[in-house]
Amino acid sequence: MSKERNTAATRVQEQGGALSHKEIILVLIGLMAGMFLSALDQSVVGTAMRTISDDLKGLELQAWVTTAYLITSTIATPIYGKLGDIFGRRRLFLIAISIFVFGSVLSAFATTMYELAGYRAVQGLGAGGLFALAITILSDIASPRERARYQGYILAVFATSSVLGPVIGGLFAGADEILFVAGWKWIFLINVPLGAMALFLVWKFLHVPHTPVNHRIDWLGAITIVVGVVPMLLVAENGRDWGWDSTLSISMYALSAVGITAFIFAERAAGEEAILPLKLFSNSTFTLTTILGVIVGVGMFGGMMTLPLMLQIVNGVTPTESGLLMLPMVLGMMIATTVSGQVTSKTGKYKIFMILGTGMLMTGYLSLFNYHFDTPIWVISISMVIIGMGLGQLMQTLTLAAQNSVEPKDIGVATSSTMFFRQMGGTLGVAVFISILFNRLPEAIKESFGSKAAADGFASAAADETLSAQERGMAQQFLAVSNDPSLYDKMNEAGGGVDLSTDSSFLTGLDSRVARPFLEGFANSAVLVFMSAAAVVAVAFVLSLVIKAPALRNKSAAEEKAAAAASAAH
Numbered sequence: 001m002s003k004e005r006n007t008a009a010t011r012v013q014e015q016g017g018a019l020s021h022k023e024i025i026l027v028l029i030g031l032m033a034g035m036f037l038s039a040l041d042q043s044v045v046g047t048a049m050r051t052i053s054d055d056l057k058g059l060e061l062q063a064w065v066t067t068a069y070l071i072t073s074t075i076a077t078p079i080y081g082k083l084g085d086i087f088g089r090r091r092l093f094l095i096a097i098s099i100f101v102f103g104s105v106l107s108a109f110a111t112t113m114y115e116l117a118g119y120r121a122v123q124g125l126g127a128g129g130l131f132a133l134a135i136t137i138l139s140d141i142a143s144p145r146e147r148a149r150y151q152g153y154i155l156a157v158f159a160t161s162s163v164l165g166p167v168i169g170g171l172f173a174g175a176d177e178i179l180f181v182a183g184w185k186w187i188f189l190i191n192v193p194l195g196a197m198a199l200f201l202v203w204k205f206l207h208v209p210h211t212p213v214n215h216r217i218d219w220l221g222a223i224t225i226v227v228g229v230v231p232m233l234l235v236a237e238n239g240r241d242w243g244w245d246s247t248l249s250i251s252m253y254a255l256s257a258v259g260i261t262a263f264i265f266a267e268r269a270a271g272e273e274a275i276l277p278l279k280l281f282s283n284s285t286f287t288l289t290t291i292l293g294v295i296v297g298v299g300m301f302g303g304m305m306t307l308p309l310m311l312q313i314v315n316g317v318t319p320t321e322s323g324l325l326m327l328p329m330v331l332g333m334m335i336a337t338t339v340s341g342q343v344t345s346k347t348g349k350y351k352i353f354m355i356l357g358t359g360m361l362m363t364g365y366l367s368l369f370n371y372h373f374d375t376p377i378w379v380i381s382i383s384m385v386i387i388g389m390g391l392g393q394l395m396q397t398l399t400l401a402a403q404n405s406v407e408p409k410d411i412g413v414a415t416s417s418t419m420f421f422r423q424m425g426g427t428l429g430v431a432v433f434i435s436i437l438f439n440r441l442p443e444a445i446k447e448s449f450g451s452k453a454a455a456d457g458f459a460s461a462a463a464d465e466t467l468s469a470q471e472r473g474m475a476q477q478f479l480a481v482s483n484d485p486s487l488y489d490k491m492n493e494a495g496g497g498v499d500l501s502t503d504s505s506f507l508t509g510l511d512s513r514v515a516r517p518f519l520e521g522f523a524n525s526a527v528l529v530f531m532s533a534a535a536v537v538a539v540a541f542v543l544s545l546v547i548k549a550p551a552l553r554n555k556s557a558a559e560e561k562a563a564a565a566a567s568a569a570h
Contacts, residue, residue, distance in 0.1 A: 023205060024141055028150060030201030031134040032157045034097055037191055037198065038130035039158045041069070041104075041123060043165030047319040048173035048184050055182065058113030065113065067237045068121040074423050075229050076128025079222055081416025082275045084133055086215050089140065089412060090206045093133045094199060100126025101195035108181075108188040131158070132416040135399055137206065139411045144404045144552040145345050151396040152341035158395075159333040159388075166308070166323030174320075220266040221275040228259030229424070236431035240438070276417050277410065285405035286414065288547045290421050293398050295540040296358065297425025300391060302433030303365055303533035304329075307384070309437075310526045313507065314373050314519050315380075328381040332388025333395075336360075340393045344552070350400055351549035353393040358541040361390030365534035371527050373519035374512075398422070404552055429536075433529045440528050445521030446488050454520070455482040457513035467511055475514050 045052070045065065053062045084092045103123030110116035134154060142150050168187070175183030231252035235242070242248050267274040281287045307329075311322040340353045364387030371380070402418040403411050448454055461467060461475035481487045507515050 024150065026201065026205040027137070027141060028153060030198050030205065031093075031137060032154055033194055033198035033201065034093065034130045035134050035154055035157050036161045037097070037100055037194055038073075038127045039161040040165050040168070041100075041127060041191070043161075043323075044169040044187050045069075045120075047166045047169040047323070048187055051173040052116070052184050053113060055184065056110065056113045056116060061113040061117065063237065063241075064117045065120050067234065068117040069124040069127070070237065070427065071230055071233050072121045072124030073128040074124075074233060074420065074427070075226050076125050077132050077420045077423065078225065078275050078413070078416045080129035080132055081136065081413040082218065084129075084136060084416075085409065085412040086217070089133050089137050090202065092129060093137060093202055093206075096126045096129030096133060097195050097198050097202070098126070099123075100130065101191055101199075102126070104188040104191035104195070108185040132419050135419070136412045136415040139403050139415065141206075143555050144400060145348055145554060147403075148344035148350065148396065148400055148552075149338075149341040151400065152337040155337050155392070155395050156334045159330045159337075159392075164323065166326075167320050170318070170320030170323070215273045218266070218270045218273050218275045221263060221270055224259055224263035224266050225275065226259070228256055228261075228263050231256040231259070232424075233427060236427045239431060240435055244435070275413070277413060280406060280410065280414060280417065283405050285548050285550060286402055288543060289398055289402045289405065290418055292354070292358075292540055292543050292547065293402075293418050293422040294425035295536060295543065296361070296394055296398070297422040298429035298432070299365075299533045299536035299540065300361065300394075300429070301426030302429030302536070303387070303530055305430050306433060306437060306526050306529045307380075310371075310522070311377075311380075314523050314526070315377060316507070325377060325381070326384065329384040329388035329391075332385040332390075333392035334388075336389040336392025337396060338392075341396060344397070344400070348552045350397050350552065351544075351547065353397040354401070354544040354547060354549075355541070357390045357393030357397060358537055358544050359390070360386055361394065362534050362537040362541055364388075364390055365530045365537065368530040369527060371523055371530070373516070373523040375523075400552075401547070401549065404550060429533075433532060436532055437525050437529050440525040441521055444524040445517050446485070448517035448520040448524070449478070449482050449488055450485050451482075451517075451520075454517050455479060457516050458482055461511055461513040464511075471511055471514055475511075478514065478517070 049062050049065065052065075080092055080096065100123055103119055103121075103126055106119035106122060107116055110119055135151065138147055138150055138154065168190075172178070172183045172186045172190075175186075177183060178186050181189070235244075235249050235252045235256075239249055264278070267276055267278050271277070272279075281290075308319070308322040308326065311317050311325055312319060317325060336357075340350075340357075344350045344353070364383050364385075367383040367386060368380070399415060399418060402414050406414040458475045458479035462472050462479055464472065467475075507518060512519070
């Protein structure tokens with residue numbers, strides 16, 4: 001196999017680093033399999049978490065299962081980019097898949113929540129390389145102009161798997177056993193055949209020559225980025241429980257600041273060998289694209305995380321159903337990604353899609369301004385299509401712009417860096433906007449209790465003999481609160497079910513007249529999140545207008561490296 005691989009690599013080198021369309025497609029299938037693994041596991045666990053935590057008897061630890069994966073995947077992303085430049089991306093991609101599959105098998109056989117959190121961390125170490133390396137490998141084998149249409153396929157897989165995750169997670173979690181193994185364990189075991197397929201395809205067909213880079217590994221940069229990023233991620237994930245101004249949170253802020261400062265000094269000292277070479281930021285296009293990615297990440301992920309919560313709490317659908325109802329967004333992403341990729345490939349124009357993408361993303365969130373608790377789902381679906389079309393144009397264009405702005409030798413680290421910063425922006429966005437949502441919620445519910453429509457609904461429900469005695473009693477209690485707002489706080493203190501951030505199950509099957517203030521309050525709070533997300537994306541829209549967009553290069557990174565080597569030899 002090694003001889004065959006070397007022969008294939010030599011043949012590609014003799015072709016000037018160029019691969020045929022058929023060869024690119026075969027490699028692309030392997031890359032998409034890896035992407036599917038990474039994207040699926042970001043969302044598949046959520047719907048099954050209650051089942052998993054019940055089985056492993058650790059409900060209070062479920063947040064750490066998600067946090068462990070997030071932390072390791074985030075910090076691994078920029079490290080993979082640099083190591084890929086040094087040792088070759090093919091080798092690193094194979095290692096990333098192997099680590100991910102190994103972590104998946106371990107996770108399937110976890111016996112405690114502590115074990116599961118640790119094994120998910122192993123998964124994350126592999127996942128950190130799957131997305132960044134896939135996009136970078138594509139830059140090696142396809143020119144920027146051709147890359148746009150191929151990236152569309154990868155991002156379509158990413159979008160589809162992200163939405164299918166909750167559906168698949170719900171299906172597996174709902175099964176007691178599959179082939180004598182607990183249903184939830186298949187959430188992780190399904191990664192084994194998919195990972196094996198990706199390993200085979202990449203090993204068999206990816207034969208891009210690699211010229212070793214004589215760089216030492218920037219261990220100090222790796223350590224300091226961990227110190228700088230991990231505390232920030234911990235606060236982002238747990239700040240609402242800890243308190244954003246608690247002693248623990250403030251300690252995390254301070255530690256993160258020390259780590260980031262040390263990281264900057266370490267990277268400055270490392271120069272070309274840095275995990276994140278600071279020279280990249282001397283390029284205005286790369287710098288502005290990175291900033292734009294952070295801003296888009298904040299607005300995109302912050303708003304998107306609210307949508308499934310809204311569908312489940314306000315519209316009363318199951319987690320699995322909410323995943324299916326996100327398909328219009330996927331449809332919008334796939335259409336926009338395909339069209340923008342084809343247009344970019346034919347014309348070489350890509351800046352327009354930054355402008356259109358941010359504009360449509362902003363428009364999609366603004367279209368939810370009139371969202372109400374009884375708004376039909378088809379209306380929400382239209383907004384999701386618009387949001388998806390904005391994302392579809394942005395995701396690949398931002399990466400393409402960053403890659404096109406740097407030298408071929410820096411493409412790996414540039415790609416992983418842009419994704420790293422976008423992910424950090426997304427993590428921050430989720431933390432901020434979920435806090436906005438639930439901080440606004442109690443007051444929004446109180447306001448709804450005081451409305452005439454709510455009072456009329458309570459009165460009607462209290463007199464409705466078709467309702468259960470419990471529901472009629474609840475309606476009478478709520479009617480009293482509606483007539484005397486001072487009773488609201490007393491009801492809340494007595495456990496009246498107002499805190500939807502911890503438990504919304506009491507709303508299941510509840511008559512809409514009785515549930516109205518909670519549904520209306522959540523809907524109004526969600527609108528505030530969407531408007532905040534729109535405001536953030538508006539900043540990105542303005543920034544997209546001033547970004548310079550150099551012409552796309554017509555050769556792949558491998559071809560450019562081969563040409564440079566040939567020129568140096570003469």
